[in-house]
Amino acid sequence: MSKNTEKAEEAKMAKEAEAKARKEAEQAAKEEAKREAEEAKSRAKREAEEAKMAKEAEAKARKEAEQAAKEEAKREAEEAKARAKREAEEAKIAREAETKARKEAEQAAKEEAKREAEEAKARAKREAEEAKMAKEAEAKVRKETEQAVKEEVKREAEEARVRAKREVEEAKRTKEAKAKARKEAEQAVKEEAKREAEEARVRAKREVEEAKRTKETEAKARKEAEQAAKEEAVGAELPKGIMRLAVLSPVDIGQMRKLEEYLRQVQNLRLVLIEGSLDEGTKIVVSIEKPIPLMDILRGMPLVEQVIKKDREIQIMLKTE
Numbered sequence: 001m002s003k004n005t006e007k008a009e010e011a012k013m014a015k016e017a018e019a020k021a022r023k024e025a026e027q028a029a030k031e032e033a034k035r036e037a038e039e040a041k042s043r044a045k046r047e048a049e050e051a052k053m054a055k056e057a058e059a060k061a062r063k064e065a066e067q068a069a070k071e072e073a074k075r076e077a078e079e080a081k082a083r084a085k086r087e088a089e090e091a092k093i094a095r096e097a098e099t100k101a102r103k104e105a106e107q108a109a110k111e112e113a114k115r116e117a118e119e120a121k122a123r124a125k126r127e128a129e130e131a132k133m134a135k136e137a138e139a140k141v142r143k144e145t146e147q148a149v150k151e152e153v154k155r156e157a158e159e160a161r162v163r164a165k166r167e168v169e170e171a172k173r174t175k176e177a178k179a180k181a182r183k184e185a186e187q188a189v190k191e192e193a194k195r196e197a198e199e200a201r202v203r204a205k206r207e208v209e210e211a212k213r214t215k216e217t218e219a220k221a222r223k224e225a226e227q228a229a230k231e232e233a234v235g236a237e238l239p240k241g242i243m244r245l246a247v248l249s250p251v252d253i254g255q256m257r258k259l260e261e262y263l264r265q266v267q268n269l270r271l272v273l274i275e276g277s278l279d280e281g282t283k284i285v286v287s288i289e290k291p292i293p294l295m296d297i298l299r300g301m302p303l304v305e306q307v308i309k310k311d312r313e314i315q316i317m318l319k320t321e
């Protein structure tokens with residue numbers, strides 16, 4: 001394969017990797033925005049129901065207060081009617097008693113006409129005054145009771161109105177707090193999506209640069225390989241130059257990052273290129289400046305399950321977490 005062909009292939013692979021990273025970032029942002037929209041819709045519906053419940057509670061309290069006032073007024077009216085009837089009966093009894101006393105005085109005129117007449121008149125007057133005083137006292141008590149009941153009903157109605165107003169204000173504050181929290185969450189999601197898109201762009205740019213460096217390194221490595229034929233003959237145990245590490249699926253991004261960190265710590269080994277996907281496996285191109293026991297180094301890494309060497313490629317299987 002010519003150098004131009006290799007260059008074209010590498011540029012194509014870098015471009016595809018960049019496009020794929022950009023597409024995945026856009027898809028993730030769309031899915032996150034859709035989920036946030038669904039949550040915002042659910043919150044709005046729930047807040048509307050809470051406001052409706054608060055309004056119904058206020059109407060119910062007002063209606064109950066009005067009903068209680070009506071029932072209290074009806075009861076007072078019935079009591080007043082009963083008292084009036086009882087007073088009329090008492091007045092009738094008093095008149096009958098007065099008539100009887102007058103008749104007895106007329107029949108006993110000869111014996112004690114004057115005395116009995118005076119006593120009957122005094123008794124009638126006293127009884128009339130007592131009846132009048134009792135009626136006035138009862139009327140006063142009734143009036144005071146009616147006034148106290150009216151004030152109590154008015155006070156309870158005012159308390160119900162204040163409670164309903166306080167509940168509406170609390171519902172309003174709750175709604176405002178939820179709206180503020182939702183707005184802050186949406187802003188955080190937007191900033192996170194923007195940050196991830198920027199990171200994807202930086203990664204794509206870095207991969208293009210690494211692809212370019214890889215080509216230069218491969219050219220240099222080929223030249224070194226041609227000049228070091230004897231050393232290459234023992235490369236099965238102590239490889240040198242360009243090597244490809246194939247990380248077999250399944251693997252997650254956290255494992256890959258740990259593996260990259262371990263490889264960067266290996267002396268005389270340099271990461272040149274990382275390509276592929278989590279589903280199809282990942283290829284890591286490394287440059288070995290001096291012969292090293294790479295197989296033993298890989299097997300000694302904590303997250304590596306198995307290592308198999310095939311020509312210039314080493315297959316790596318990571319442990320499942």
